[in-house]
Amino acid sequence: MNAYHLAKLVEWAGTLKTRKRLQKVVYLLRHAGCPLNVDFTLHHYGPYSHDVAQRADAMVQAGLLEEEETSNTIGRSFSYKLSQTARQQLNNMDNAIRQKYEEFDRFKPLAQQLLQHDLQKLEFSATIAYFRNQGQGRTWLTAREAASKFKNQEPNGQDMRDAEGLAKQVLEWEIPG
Amino acid sequence: MPSKVIRDPLYNYISIDQERDRWLVELLDCPEVQRLRRIHQLGVSDVTYPGASHTRFAHTLGVLHLMQQMYQRVEQIWKDASVSMCRPRLMAAAVLHDVGHGPFSHLFEPCLDIDHEEWSVKIILDPTSEVNKVLRTVDPQLSDGVAKLIEKDNYEMPQWQKFLLSSQLDVDRMDYLRRDSLFTGSGYGHFDWHRLINTLELHKGQDGNLDIVWPEKAKFAIEEYIFARFYMYQNVYLHKTTRGFEKMVEAMWNRAKQLRKDDTDVLLVPTISAYWDEEKPTVKQYLAIEEFTVLQQIQQWQEHDDRPLSELARRFLHRDRFAMIEAPPLSDGLADGREEWEDALKEKVNKAGYPPESFCLRDQLKGKYNQPYFPEKESDEQSAKNAIRIRESGREQPVEISQLLPRLDPITAKPRDRYRYYVPDEARAAAEKLSREWKTK
Numbered sequence A: 001m002n003a004y005h006l007a008k009l010v011e012w013a014g015t016l017k018t019r020k021r022l023q024k025v026v027y028l029l030r031h032a033g034c035p036l037n038v039d040f041t042l043h044h045y046g047p048y049s050h051d052v053a054q055r056a057d058a059m060v061q062a063g064l065l066e067e068e069e070t071s072n073t074i075g076r077s078f079s080y081k082l083s084q085t086a087r088q089q090l091n092n093m094d095n096a097i098r099q100k101y102e103e104f105d106r107f108k109p110l111a112q113q114l115l116q117h118d119l120q121k122l123e124f125s126a127t128i129a130y131f132r133n134q135g136q137g138r139t140w141l142t143a144r145e146a147a148s149k150f151k152n153q154e155p156n157g158q159d160m161r162d163a164e165g166l167a168k169q170v171l172e173w174e175i176p177g
Numbered sequence B: 001m002p003s004k005v006i007r008d009p010l011y012n013y014i015s016i017d018q019e020r021d022r023w024l025v026e027l028l029d030c031p032e033v034q035r036l037r038r039i040h041q042l043g044v045s046d047v048t049y050p051g052a053s054h055t056r057f058a059h060t061l062g063v064l065h066l067m068q069q070m071y072q073r074v075e076q077i078w079k080d081a082s083v084s085m086c087r088p089r090l091m092a093a094a095v096l097h098d099v100g101h102g103p104f105s106h107l108f109e110p111c112l113d114i115d116h117e118e119w120s121v122k123i124i125l126d127p128t129s130e131v132n133k134v135l136r137t138v139d140p141q142l143s144d145g146v147a148k149l150i151e152k153d154n155y156e157m158p159q160w161q162k163f164l165l166s167s168q169l170d171v172d173r174m175d176y177l178r179r180d181s182l183f184t185g186s187g188y189g190h191f192d193w194h195r196l197i198n199t200l201e202l203h204k205g206q207d208g209n210l211d212i213v214w215p216e217k218a219k220f221a222i223e224e225y226i227f228a229r230f231y232m233y234q235n236v237y238l239h240k241t242t243r244g245f246e247k248m249v250e251a252m253w254n255r256a257k258q259l260r261k262d263d264t265d266v267l268l269v270p271t272i273s274a275y276w277d278e279e280k281p282t283v284k285q286y287l288a289i290e291e292f293t294v295l296q297q298i299q300q301w302q303e304h305d306d307r308p309l310s311e312l313a314r315r316f317l318h319r320d321r322f323a324m325i326e327a328p329p330l331s332d333g334l335a336d337g338r339e340e341w342e343d344a345l346k347e348k349v350n351k352a353g354y355p356p357e358s359f360c361l362r363d364q365l366k367g368k369y370n371q372p373y374f375p376e377k378e379s380d381e382q383s384a385k386n387a388i389r390i391r392e393s394g395r396e397q398p399v400e401i402s403q404l405l406p407r408l409d410p411i412t413a414k415p416r417d418r419y420r421y422y423v424p425d426e427a428r429a430a431a432e433k434l435s436r437e438w439k440t441k
Helices: A003-013 A019-031 A050-061 A084-091 A095-100 A108-115 A119-133 A140-150 A158-172 B018-028 B031-038 B056-077 B081-085 B087-096 B105-112 B116-125 B130-138 B142-150 B159-165 B171-184 B193-199 B216-237 B240-261 B270-277 B283-287 B291-301 B307-317 B338-351 B406-412 B425-440
Strands: A041-043 A046-048 A065-071 A076-082 B004-008 B012-016 B201-204 B210-215 B323-326 B361-365 B389-391 B418-423
Touching: A003 A019, A003 A050, A003 A065, A003 A076, A003 A084, A003 A108, A019 A046, A019 A050, A019 A076, A019 A108, A019 A119, A019 A158, A046 A119, A050 A065, A076 A084, A119 A140, A119 A158, A140 A158, B004 B056, B012 B018, B012 B056, B018 B031, B018 B056, B018 B087, B018 B130, B031 B056, B031 B130, B056 B081, B056 B087, B056 B159, B056 B171, B056 B193, B056 B201, B081 B087, B087 B116, B087 B130, B087 B142, B087 B159, B105 B116, B105 B240, B116 B130, B116 B142, B116 B283, B130 B142, B142 B159, B159 B171, B159 B210, B171 B193, B171 B216, B193 B210, B193 B216, B201 B389, B210 B216, B216 B389, B216 B406, B240 B291, B240 B307, B240 B361, B240 B418, B270 B283, B270 B291, B291 B307, B323 B425, B338 B418, B338 B425, B418 B425
Parallel strands: B210 B389
Antiparallel strands: A041 A046, A065 A076, B004 B012, B201 B210, B323 B418, B361 B418
16 A cells, blocks of 8 residues: 555545544455555454555645544544645646556545444444455355454344445455446 | 572573473483474574574473462462462473474475464374373373463463463563574673563453553563564674575575476475475474484585585575675655565576576565564564553553653564565575665666
């Protein structure tokens, strides 16, 4: 995942609220076949990538993203907006580079849809997708059961069923046109 | 029955109670564990630090020693039957966490397409392995529990147990930083490990899982540990000479794989041939690949007709290093121009008479290695796996340590990938000139 990918995600979001949302949306996009070369490991709160976290911080350092910190009962959280510099660079990008990212750009509708989802649903859904993608012989049912155990959730509860529905929908999503 | 004591340069005596833990001595005596005596802990770091010839076996003993002490601490602070039940699992995991390492530790993983954690799990679960047999004598379920604890993405065992073995501050890192520091002679790996062990706490998170945290009084010991880690990475693990030879080995094996794919005979030694010919190699085939096997292979390649392969093999065995070229400062923008710079560099190497695929080597030092403690800063995404956290009195939620110690900012807050390139000496002058002039573009 490079600076262009993250800049576009933030542009599509307008304001990308929380790093956790960023992590889970990137994972689900990859689950849908989006060409993002990034490694994830299973973490306390579902799939997590050091590379994604690092890319966001590096872009803040480079003045491409604007970061805003907020505090709540859990602790700190962060949101991101595109800087004017990044906006200009995206607008002035030459055609050869634009063409290189055409396939990625086609995932815009899915990304925008995912960015709107409730954070917990994204977390559960990404975790189910992770278990589904892990190892051979995993079915959606066994993936939901494993994710439910991992998240201390009732496997047949509505939250986990909805999350499974979203993970399936993402996998079946087709590039428009 | 007296304790089994083993002399160790870090801890003086490592002791195993033979009354209670006879099986641990048997586990250490298994051929799969004894094989670790023949694996260099630091790969080829001895090309830079001649003293760095210590082995995975010595490190394994150190990890066992620290796990014994960590367990003792947990037993004191968390009175629960589940703690005493997990003891054999934690001790066995400490002994077996590296049992799947291949020749020269991490170095040959990309060459032979190895993931050492996957092989550790396979060896532990293989009913024909000696370690599996020993574990079964203790408890028929033990091998399964140990494998789950070691397997990267498996959280079926309680997370705090996993984090003792693998997290931002675990027994593995605590041993290797000090051991590597001692054997390289670099001396950077000092920190108050006694305090870290004896102040560790368990914290119940909102989801009911136990996690590992430290009290505020441990913060300076943690700071010291983070700096030790930073210095060791800068001076030992990412040393330019060592990394250059690592890239050379990788290029050599990639060349051999390419030739083999093109049906050229690459004079494989039987052990490697058997391993590569098998779609799913067995544990026995994997364990047969030793350091002397790959060295014999490289020695044979010196005589190969393919010039890149024989040249790389010769250079490695004779410690004939490549020149390191620092990448010029590239744009911070959305398109950094790296491809153009690399194409120009390859052109220089080509002009010097070397095919760039094998003689213009890129080393990308990812930010997470360049800044070895890189905490996740959002509280809702933190656990011991990606942050070291402090429990402050009066606060319900633990706080990530760099929030309490702003001194850590310079080494935690600017994650950057760093690029180095390695080229033959004949291309050095042209490459350096190119790099200098690139800066002015």
